[in-house]
Amino acid sequence: DGVLCRAGASSVSELRIVSKPAYLVPYKYATDDHQTVNAQVFKEEASFDISIFKRNISLEENIENLIKFLDQAYKNKYNKISRKDFKNPCELIYKEVIKNVRN
Numbered sequence: 165d166g167v168l169c170r171a172g173a174s175s176v177s178e179l180r181i182v183s184k185p186a187y188l189v190p191y192k193y194a195t196d197d198h199q200t201v202n203a204q205v206f207k208e209e210a211s212f213d214i215s216i217f218k219r220n221i222s223l224e225e226n227i228e229n230l231i232k233f234l235d236q237a238y239k240n241k242y243n244k245i246s247r248k249d250f251k252n253p254c255e256l257i258y259k260e261v262i263k264n265v266r267n
Contacts, residue, residue, distance in 0.1 A: 166234040171216075179206070185213040185237035187230050192219065213237055224265055228257035231258035 166201050167186040169175045172194070188206070190199035200216075207214040215233045217226050235255065 166237045168230065169198040171206070174204045176202050179210075183212050185233070185240075187215045187217070187233050189217040213240075224262070225266060229257070231255075231261065240255065248261050 167179060167182075167184050169179075169186065169188065171188040171190040175188075188199075188203040190197070190203050192200075194200075203214075203216045207216060213233070213236070215229065218229075221229075235258070
């Protein structure tokens with residue numbers, strides 16, 4: 165239960181309504197880099213978890229940060245689930261994404 169999206173005005177407005185944890189990926193070619201500004205302002209204002217894609221680190225690191233972020237959001241929501249055979253979907257996604265990024 166998390167959102168991966170750009171940081172345009174429409175996306176940020178919709179996130180304000182649904183109040184879901186979000187990992188924002190500002191479009192780097194947006195005029196005056198306004199999506200990065202949108203993301204930073206929104207992160208400061210939001211009452212729920214927001215993380216922002218960082219351009220100064222590798223794509224692999226950003227993907228790892230995304231999976232960790234969604235994993236934590238998942239744990240925050242479903243922290244009462246404690247079955248031994250339960251597989252955390254974020255962990256499964258992480259392994260598959262990293263496998264494909266490295267190939």
